Amino acid sequence: MSAAERSLLAQIAAHTLWANCEDPAAHTAPARKAFLDRxxxxxxxxxxxxxxxxxxxxxxxxxxxxxxxxxxxARARAAKTTRGVIKGGGGRDVA
Structure with a gap:
């Protein structure tokens, strides 16, 4: 199975999970708790x-x-903007 097929199957599984999930907050509560317990x-x-x-x-x-x-x-965005300007454009203008 190719990487693209694995990716598509994973996306299908994720969408199926969330389509059938009654309470998304309850479903992800153990992960949030583990993150905060850290x-x-x-x-x-x-x-x-x-x-x-x-x-x-x-x-x-x-x-x-x-x-x-x-x-x-913020540093990554600044570096990306700087690279775009140095290369002669291509970077986004930041308001």
Missing amino acids: FEREVDPDGTLTPEERARRAEHARRAYFKRLALAS
Whole structure:
């Protein structure tokens, strides 16, 4: 089976899943919980903090994570725009 066929089969499976899913939020809840639990483990690997302090620190760790993603995205967009200008156009004009 080619890579293109595998990709199409995966897309069909994903669309079928979501077409038959009664509650998408409930379906993805375990993944969201695992993602958020990661930040609690990061800030309190030994489990010694109070639940309130662990939650406070985890929230800041989560915010820092998303700010790092935003920074990387902004840098990538800036680099892409710069490459387009250097190559003589082709880059998008950013308002």
